[in-house]
Amino acid sequence: MSTEKRPVILDCDPGIDDAVAILLAARAPELDLRAVTAVAGNVDLEHTSRNARRVLTLAGVEAPVCAGAAGPLFGPTVTAGEVHGADGLLGLPVPEPAFPLSPEPAWDALYREARAWDGALEVVATGPLTNLGVALAKYADLPRYLRRIVLMGGATAFGNTTPAAEFNIYADPEAAGMVFRSGIPVVMCGLDVTHRAYLTHADIDRVEALGTPQARFAADTMRCGVAQHERFLVPGAPMHDPCAMLYALEPALFTTLRCWVGVECHGTITRGRTVTDAYSDAKREPNTELVTDVDREPFVDALTARLAVYSG
Numbered sequence: 438m439s440t441e442k443r444p445v446i447l448d449c450d451p452g453i454d455d456a457v458a459i460l461l462a463a464r465a466p467e468l469d470l471r472a473v474t475a476v477a478g479n480v481d482l483e484h485t486s487r488n489a490r491r492v493l494t495l496a497g498v499e500a501p502v503c504a505g506a507a508g509p510l511f512g513p514t515v516t517a518g519e520v521h522g523a524d525g526l527l528g529l530p531v532p533e534p535a536f537p538l539s540p541e542p543a544w545d546a547l548y549r550e551a552r553a554w555d556g557a558l559e560v561v562a563t564g565p566l567t568n569l570g571v572a573l574a575k576y577a578d579l580p581r582y583l584r585r586i587v588l589m590g591g592a593t594a595f596g597n598t599t600p601a602a603e604f605n606i607y608a609d610p611e612a613a614g615m616v617f618r619s620g621i622p623v624v625m626c627g628l629d630v631t632h633r634a635y636l637t638h639a640d641i642d643r644v645e646a647l648g649t650p651q652a653r654f655a656a657d658t659m660r661c662g663v664a665q666h667e668r669f670l671v672p673g674a675p676m677h678d679p680c681a682m683l684y685a686l687e688p689a690l691f692t693t694l695r696c697w698v699g700v701e702c703h704g705t706i707t708r709g710r711t712v713t714d715a716y717s718d719a720k721r722e723p724n725t726e727l728v729t730d731v732d733r734e735p736f737v738d739a740l741t742a743r744l745a746v747y748s749g
């Protein structure tokens with residue numbers, strides 16, 4: 438097995454579950470975190486780009502943080518402050534950033550790194566896909582230089598923001614459509630799998646018992662997630678964004694189905710819906726590895742073990 442670290446960019450809108458994904462990526466021994474690119478989503482861009490640096494500071498890691506889009510390609514900005522708090526991190530005591538924002542825009546950093554790694558760079562995307570949409574519009578040859586995009590977004594069943602749509606896709610359906618049409622290999626971790634990748638209070642106790650500031654922060658965000666997801670009948674806190682990061686790290690924990698995914702941009706009640714074609718008569722050419730299930734207990738073990746690196 439190769440001991441070389443894999444180059445990765447985390448494109449995100451922290452956000453409490455993005456924050457846990459950052460903690461997982463920052464110290465993952467097999468990853469070279471080239472940059473964290475921030476986008477408006479859960480809260481505004483000023484907060485997401487600051488929160489990315491706050492969480493990296495909590496992790497004790499300095500990686501370039503580049504700000505990207507302050508809103509979607511079209512339409513109104515959608516936020517989720519009611520879930521993540523006005524500051525995006527529930528007002529929890531996270532340190533102030535120990536380093537400044539990079540002057541480079543997110544899309545330029547994505548392209549520059551993709552060119553530099555000549556096809557080896559992966560993007561894990563856990564927010565609205567606007568930064569990638571702008572990068573694809575600005576740099577037509579970007580697809581040839583990206584290994585894959587593992588994204589948290591969408592759902593084959595129900596939505597969590599509208600009846601039809603999941604938050605990240607609903608927040609910028611046009612950009613999401615560009616990503617699925619780009620020809621870049623896409624792995625989609627939607628609500629179908631993230632609602633199965635949950636931590637119960639007992640699981641969260643294990644995380645908290647790690648006793649580090651990083652683990653205590655993660656556990657606090659998770660406890661809040663349990664209460665927030667009762668209405669979805671999830672018996673714990675779904676690890677939406679950590680799921681995408683753990684797929685990038687440990688794909689054997691997951692089950693996938695190759696199929697076509699497109700994004701509805703025009704529907705009056707279905708805008709932002711991911712439409713999945715696995716079984717139709719005129720089955721479309723697959724463009725996505727759809728993550729359909731997770732081995733929950735080993736997933737919880739892996740997540741806990743990866744947060745335990747902060748103890749050492």
Ligand code: BDR
Pocket residue numbers: 452453454455479517520563564589597603604605677678
């Ligand atoms: C997604 O929406 C955001 O609120 C979370 O950070 C996650 O990326 C879940 O639908």
Ligand code: CA
Pocket residue numbers: 449450451452454455478479563564678
């Ligand atoms: Ca997110």
